[in-house]
Amino acid sequence: MYNVDDVVMYGTFGICKITAVEKRNFTGEEQEYFVLRHVNSDKNVFYVPTDNEAALSKLHSVCSKSDVDALISHMNSEKLIWIDNDAKRKEEYSRIIKEADYHEIIMLIKTLYLRRKELGAAGKKLRSSDENYLNLAENMLFEEFAYALDIERREVVDYIEKHIA
The missing domain is CATH 1.20.58.1290 (CarD-like, C-terminal domain)
Structure with a gap:
């Protein structure tokens, strides 16, 4: 599981920092989401459901x-x-x-x-x-x-x- 301030690679979108974990209602039902911000652009924000395996599979820790x-x-x-x-x-x-x-x-x-x-x-x-x-x-x-x-x-x-x- 990931935490706030972790830096991750998010699929083809690039390097993002997890800036928060928030509850949001995007689909008619409140869910918990990781809030990701691209490290090179404040404009790119992604919301990844914390309980969606398919979405989470697009995240991985950045290599050293x-x-x-x-x-x-x-x-x-x-x-x-x-x-x-x-x-x-x-x-x-x-x-x-x-x-x-x-x-x-x-x-x-x-x-x-x-x-x-x-x-x-x-x-x-x-x-x-x-x-x-x-x-x-x-x-x-x-x-x-x-x-x-x-x-x-x-x-x-x-x-x-x-x-x-």
């Missing part, structure tokens, strides 16, 4: 610097997860984004980055749906890494490249 370094150290050994069938690929990549497992997100980014590079060498482009999954995955991972490392998001790729080399 040592977690980030461990994930980076294993990036080169992560396998690729390219699926030729468009529908099956979309289904699998959607599942990966939803479940937000670090290793799977890294595999997704690595796969699509290398696929984009391969297609680019042949004068082709990645499909727009694949490009969207790549952007979502990068945004999720890089925002969390930036927070854990206390660096700007734009510095994350350099940090990764420096530590992989």
